[in-house]
Every structure is written in structure tokens, then in C-alpha cells.
Amino acid sequence: MGVGDDATGEALGRDRTTASGGKPLLFLTRRIPEPGPTLLRDSLTLRGGEEDRDLTPVELLEGVRGVAAVLCTLRERIDDAVLDAAGPSLRVVSNFAVGYDNIDVAAATARGVLVTNTPGVLTEATADLAWALILAAARRVPEGDRMVRSGAFHGWAPTMLLGVDVAGATLGIVGMGQIGRAVARRAVGFSMPVVYTRRSGPLEATETPAGAEWRYCSDLDSLLVQADIISVHVPLTEGTHHLLGARELALVRPGAVLVNTARGPVVHEEALVEALRGGPLGAAGLDVYEDEPAVHPGLAGLENVVLLPHLGSATHAARGRMAELAARNAIAALSGARVPHPVNLEALGSPDR
Numbered sequence: 001m002g003v004g005d006d007a008t009g010e011a012l013g014r015d016r017t018t019a020s021g022g023k024p025l026l027f028l029t030r031r032i033p034e035p036g037p038t039l040l041r042d043s044l045t046l047r048g049g050e051e052d053r054d055l056t057p058v059e060l061l062e063g064v065r066g067v068a069a070v071l072c073t074l075r076e077r078i079d080d081a082v083l084d085a086a087g088p089s090l091r092v093v094s095n096f097a098v099g100y101d102n103i104d105v106a107a108a109t110a111r112g113v114l115v116t117n118t119p120g121v122l123t124e125a126t127a128d129l130a131w132a133l134i135l136a137a138a139r140r141v142p143e144g145d146r147m148v149r150s151g152a153f154h155g156w157a158p159t160m161l162l163g164v165d166v167a168g169a170t171l172g173i174v175g176m177g178q179i180g181r182a183v184a185r186r187a188v189g190f191s192m193p194v195v196y197t198r199r200s201g202p203l204e205a206t207e208t209p210a211g212a213e214w215r216y217c218s219d220l221d222s223l224l225v226q227a228d229i230i231s232v233h234v235p236l237t238e239g240t241h242h243l244l245g246a247r248e249l250a251l252v253r254p255g256a257v258l259v260n261t262a263r264g265p266v267v268h269e270e271a272l273v274e275a276l277r278g279g280p281l282g283a284a285g286l287d288v289y290e291d292e293p294a295v296h297p298g299l300a301g302l303e304n305v306v307l308l309p310h311l312g313s314a315t316h317a318a319r320g321r322m323a324e325l326a327a328r329n330a331i332a333a334l335s336g337a338r339v340p341h342p343v344n345l346e347a348l349g350s351p352d353r
């Protein structure tokens with residue numbers, strides 16, 4: 001494991017979290033872009049963060065030992081074992097992601113540990129990628145690319161690689177949060193009516209942009225039977241695990257396109273393979289997988305699915321903003337300042353705090 005400013009790399013106890021230059025100690029689980037590391041170094045003592053690879057479970061447990069803060073990514077599971085390994089010095093877990101299903105928030109709250117995330121700064125980048133998948137899946141872009149590269153393109157043909165119309169189709173947004181809305185806003189340019197589900201009920205009329213036709217669906221089934229293109233934007237929780245299973249995927253319109261840029265386990269991958277093979281689904285675009293980075297073997301064998309390696313927020317600017325926000329969240333939590341994006345403010349009232 002790479003070691004940052006905490007050069008001794010020794011296990012530090014609670015009373016030693018400010019030992020190095022009086023600055024609290026933060027464990028950075030892997031390399032993140034600037035300005036994250038510079039901001040962190042200005043205020044904290046940094047351990048880790050030099051290598052860009054998954055940590056082994058043992059490296060994670062060793063890395064967090066005795067720190068005041070952990071800045072982690074969605075590749076690390078922060079559970080009871082990790083929180084226990086960190087010990088009572090731990091004040092904050094700053095997630096370099098908007099989704100925080102990799103963190104056992106209840107376990108953190110019970111220990112008085114604040115959890116933070118990075119919403120807002122990746123909204124537009126993720127919405128752009130959802131649209132990349134919508135267009136790629138509907139218009140068979142990767143199949144066309146493969147055809148040209150393999151030398152199988154022998155000239156334009158009236159029936160070659162026909163896809164489905166995007167302009168004018170009905171777009172279904174499953175989870176009309178910040179990212180769902182950003183995807184829906186782009187649909188105005190494609191003259192697409194939008195149907196959506198939203199945990200907290202319909203949006204106010206004033207929240208619908210000019211020229212848009214957005215209709216609330218009180219249940220997922222009624223969205224699925226209306227939408228030609230379905231884009232998933234719910235967080236992964238116990239309630240959304242396998243939200244789209246065999247029953248739901250059987251309801252979709254024949255030839256419908258499903259796009260998932262949220263979290264893999266929201267869609268039952270085995271049922272998705274079946275729905276793409278012989279079921280009503282025409283195509284799918286996936287950026288996330290049930291058991292990431294493993295991909296269901298059935299998916300790789302299908303032509304009508306576009307597979308991306310979890311690129312939703314992968315632009316230089318968005319990743320830089322995420323790094324900055326994740327650093328600011330951690331620094332604020334340790335200095336007692338207002339934390340930009342806390343997930344479990346109730347942790348601050350915990351008796352363990």
C-alpha cells in the first residue's frame with residue numbers, strides 16, 4: 001500500500017491522530033485527482049492515496065487504523081469491521097461518490113461517525129453518459145463500430161442495423177432526482193414526453209422546464225408499460241434492490257430500451273439477460289453491474305446490449321469537482337465547520353461522539 005505524508009505507516013491510536021504537525025490523520029484509500037490531495041495536505045496529515053488500485057481487505061483494515069477520517073471510493077466497503085479497525089478516533093467517512101451504498105451508514109451513525117457524499121457535481125456528466133447509452137443502444141452504435149472494424153461493412157443497405165427512433169419516443173425516468181431530472185431536461189431537445197417515478201411524489205408544476213412534458217407515475221408498473229426508453233436513476237437501497245426483476249421486465253413495451261447508470265443491483269441481471277434474449281426488451285445500455293466489476297456472462301454474448309465500465313462521472317472536470325468536494329467534506333467535518341454534504345447528520349448527536 002502506498003503511504004502518503006504519514007511516512008511511518010505505523011498503526012496510530014486515537015491520541016495520535018493529531019501527532020504529525022498537529023494535523024488530524026486521514027486515510028485516502030486510492031489516488032484521486034487534484035485539487036483533492038492538495039486540499040487534504042493543506043489541512044490534514046495524509047496516509048495512502050498514492051496508488052490507483054483496489055486495496056486488499058487487509059490493507060484497508062490496516063490503512064484505517066487510528067485515523068480521524070477516511071476518504072474512500074465506491075470500491076471500498078466500509079462496514080462494521082472497517083469502522084472497528086479504525087477505532088474511536090474516527091470522525092468522518094467521506095465518500096468520493098454520490099451513491100453511498102458501499103457504506104454501512106447505520107453502523108457509522110451508531111459510532112458517531114459522520115458520512116458524507118458528493119452530489120450535484122457529477123449530475124450533468126452522468127446525465128450525458130445516460131444519453132450516450134440511450135443513443136448507442138437505440139441506434140446500435142457499438143454494433144456498427146464492430147462491423148466496420150471487422151471488415152464486415154460492404155456498403156450502405158436499406159435493412160442494415162436498423163434501430164429505433166429516439167426523437168418523439170416516450171422516456172421513462174425511474175427516480176426523478178437530480179440526475180434523473182438532468183436526463184429528462186435533455187429530452188426536450190428530442191421532443192420526448194417523459195414519464196417518471198419519484199419517491200417523494202410529483203414535482204411542482206414550476207419545476208418542469210419550458211417546453212417539457214413530464215408526467216408523474218405513482219407506480220413503476222405504469223411507467224414500464226408507457227415508456228419506449230427507460231433510464232434508471234434511483235440510489236441502491238434495500239427497497240430498490242432488484243427493483244427491475246423478471247416480472248417488471250416482462251411488462252415493458254416490445255422493443256423498449258433500458259439504460260442503467262445508477263447501480264447494478266437495482267436491475268436483476270439474470271432476468272435482464274432473459275428479457276434481452278427472448279423477452280420484450282429490444283436493447284439495453286449498462287454502465288453498472290450487479291457484481292462489479294464482474295459482468296454476467298450472458299450479457300457479453302449479446303449484440304443488443306452496450307456495456308460500459310462505470311463511466312458515469314468520468315470527465316476530468318466532474319472527477320476534479322468530486323475530489324474537491326470529498327476533501328472539503330472531510331476537512332469541514334474535522335474542523336467543526338459546516339459540512340457541505342452530510343448524509344447522516346444524526347451521527348453528530350450520537351452518545352459515542
Ligand code: GLV
Binds near residue numbers: 074097098099100313
Ligand atoms: C458514482 O457511481 C457515484 O455514485 O458517484
